[in-house]
Amino acid sequence: MKDKPVRKLYILPFVCLIICAVVFGVYAGNRFGEDSIEFFAMDTYCTAKTNGAKAEKVNNSIKELVKKLDADVLSRQNESSLVYSLNENRGGPITEIKDYLEVMNKVCRDSGGAFDYTLGKVSDLWDFGGNPQVPGDDALETVLSSCGADKVIISYGSVSFPEGLSLDFGACGKGIGLDEIRDNILDEGGIKSSVVSLGGSILLYGNRDFTVGIRNPESITGYVATLNLPACCVSTSGNYERYFEENGKRYHHILDPKTGYPVDNGLVSVTVVSDSGILSDILSTACFVLGLDKGMSLASKYGCTAVFIDDNKCITASKALEGKVKINADSYTLRFQ
Numbered sequence: 001m002k003d004k005p006v007r008k009l010y011i012l013p014f015v016c017l018i019i020c021a022v023v024f025g026v027y028a029g030n031r032f033g034e035d036s037i038e039f040f041a042m043d044t045y046c047t048a049k050t051n052g053a054k055a056e057k058v059n060n061s062i063k064e065l066v067k068k069l070d071a072d073v074l075s076r077q078n079e080s081s082l083v084y085s086l087n088e089n090r091g092g093p094i095t096e097i098k099d100y101l102e103v104m105n106k107v108c109r110d111s112g113g114a115f116d117y118t119l120g121k122v123s124d125l126w127d128f129g130g131n132p133q134v135p136g137d138d139a140l141e142t143v144l145s146s147c148g149a150d151k152v153i154i155s156y157g158s159v160s161f162p163e164g165l166s167l168d169f170g171a172c173g174k175g176i177g178l179d180e181i182r183d184n185i186l187d188e189g190g191i192k193s194s195v196v197s198l199g200g201s202i203l204l205y206g207n208r209d210f211t212v213g214i215r216n217p218e219s220i221t222g223y224v225a226t227l228n229l230p231a232c233c234v235s236t237s238g239n240y241e242r243y244f245e246e247n248g249k250r251y252h253h254i255l256d257p258k259t260g261y262p263v264d265n266g267l268v269s270v271t272v273v274s275d276s277g278i279l280s281d282i283l284s285t286a287c288f289v290l291g292l293d294k295g296m297s298l299a300s301k302y303g304c305t306a307v308f309i310d311d312n313k314c315i316t317a318s319k320a321l322e323g324k325v326k327i328n329a330d331s332y333t334l335r336f337q
């Protein structure tokens, strides 16, 4: 009978210790551990998973940067963005995006115009994000005749272009976001590793290997293949990302600049691996438009590797990816080129 109060006294310090350990664990987890964040920006679903000191703070900075880059610089819809203002005024100063525009122009030339960031008005006609419809041939022809990166003049930190042409960063904005995150947030130090996904573009950051899945075009979840990669950027362009169906035919958002119609070359998706975010994003779109052979040459010209998936369930990867690609779905075949 007399023992009971004494035992209680012994238990109390242990209970306090456990509470302290849990409280410290949560605190330390926040300061030194892992943190994940999800948000919507650039018209897509974004995530960041960061490991290292102040992971939560870093993820919040990533979210802020992406939202600000979209709202203040790249958005075609936001009336206070730089790109909106350029499109309204047929040009203007481009300090913040000059280097990016030069990369875009270079790939535009090297891809023979397959990548064309001046198709904004053509995308508007299709209206994939709003009330999608197949445009009339006359309207398409008229709008298409005003497009073309050769009509864009960059000189002394300013850009100018004719009426009817509209800049569209849809095929490279997410990649630009990844470069900005790496250079302005993660390179500041204290980060062990981070995986940032802005729609179809992913940044792998840290001194380790990562496994990235290539989405199964036939389902929202699941992967047809996985890639084992060191730190880099990986972008995928797919015909399943944004599309609508009319009279049994699928119309998707990656356009052939020659016709103004969705590219119809048997490809389902193209994934490009690069050290640069903007290059991975631009090249995934350009390679999709060019098709397998020309696309593969373009990717290797830029020192990048690529994975093409066609509608015969054939996966073709760059030779340099041998040993790094693993097939994850029985019905698909894998070859290297």
Ligand code: AMP
Residues within 6 Å of the ligand: 114, 115, 116, 117, 118, 119, 123, 168, 169, 170, 171, 172, 200, 236, 237, 238, 241, 242, 253, 254, 255, 256, 257, 281, 284, 285, 289
């Ligand atoms: P992505 O998902 O990176 O391939 O980008 C697709 C987006 O880029 C589309 O939603 C359009 O805004 C834009 N786009 C479509 N076709 C082209 C093209 N041939 N060249 C450049 N941008 C394009």
Ligand code: MG
Residues within 6 Å of the ligand: 170, 171, 172, 235, 237, 280, 281, 282, 283, 284, 285
């Ligand atoms: Mg792209």
